[in-house]
Amino acid sequence: MNNLICKYKDKVFESGKETILCGIVNVTPDSFSDGGKWYGKDKAIKRAMELIDAGAKMIDLGGESTRPGSTYVEIEEEISRVVPVIKELKTMTDVPLSIDTWKADVAQAAIEAGVDFVNDITGFMGDPKMAEVVGKSDVGAILMFNPKIARPKHKSSANFPSFGGEGAFTDEELKSFEDMDIVEVMKKYLEKSLERAEKNGITRDRIMLDPGIGFALTKKENLKLIDKIDAIREMGCFTFLGVSRKRFITNILTENNIDADGNNEEGFENRDEASAALTTLAAYKGVEVLRVHTMKHHRLAKLVADSVRLNEVIEDVNFKPYSL
Secondary structure (H helix, E strand, O other), rough: OOOEEEEEEEEEEEEOOOOOOEEEEOOOOOOOOOOOOOOOHHHHHHHHHHHHHHHOEEEEEEOOOOOOOOOOOOOOHHHHHHHHHHHHHHHHOOOEEEOOOOOOOHHHHHHOOOOOOEOOOOOOOOOOOOOHHHOOOOOOOEEEOOOOHHHHOOOOOOOOOOOOOOOOHHHHHHHHHHHHHHHHHHHHHHHHHHHHHHHHOOOOHHHEEOOOOOOOHHHHHHHHHHOOOOOOOOOOOOOEOOOOOOOHHHHHHHHHOOOOOOOOOOOOOOHHHHHHHHHHHHHOOOOEEEEEOHHHHHHHHHHHHHHHHHHOOOOOOOOOHEEE
């Protein structure tokens, strides 16, 4: 497996090392996972620092929920939610920050505030100005395959809000995506994302690619994209994967009569434990960055999986406890 790098500003991430856990901070009143628990500057900053103290090596900040049924947030409102948090965190930590937005004006404001990555859930397809904004900066880019844009008429797309993207693909391309294997759709979508990036001076060593788990996909498609995650590495970029608390995990649990109700403690705990099982799998497969809501289960999972994957380079334990 050839090692990759991902540059951001004057720094670099290298693959072939420990999996990076990216902590999620939703500065929104309507997140699907925490229902606005971290909405507001002080709460968001507190949560980010808690995640960092618990082991997060990256923080992803978002000012607009993208869950099914969510509503559009005006640009100025989104900026007002995230920029004060970014500015304050940059005085408190060197851990890289990413802004989760598909809007170029929000990305520009976040870049000026000091953010290190732009995490675009449309892969530069939603806002035609986004690639140019990122290209004129020195930040890294996280580009997601967005099935809502690739298959707007698919039954799984019905409840998701619009993420722009009109005209990103021809009618012929959209038609071909309808019956195409989901891994092939992802590859074709992300290749077009990479073309837009490269036209704006953003090289692949500044890019992470995200398979878009949980966005307008069936349960089977989600599982297949995780199983075939190596397809992203073959495109020459870091892999950025977000599976934490996704609905298909809840479905797997409930289908097996396991409590996955996020409104009670046991259900929430079960969802996080099940999410961490996928962290184990992904870390073992060499996924470079995992986007997660909590550190507790995910850090344990990735530590064990990393140890297996990196067994040839890690040091042996002290065997004194085993001596007779």
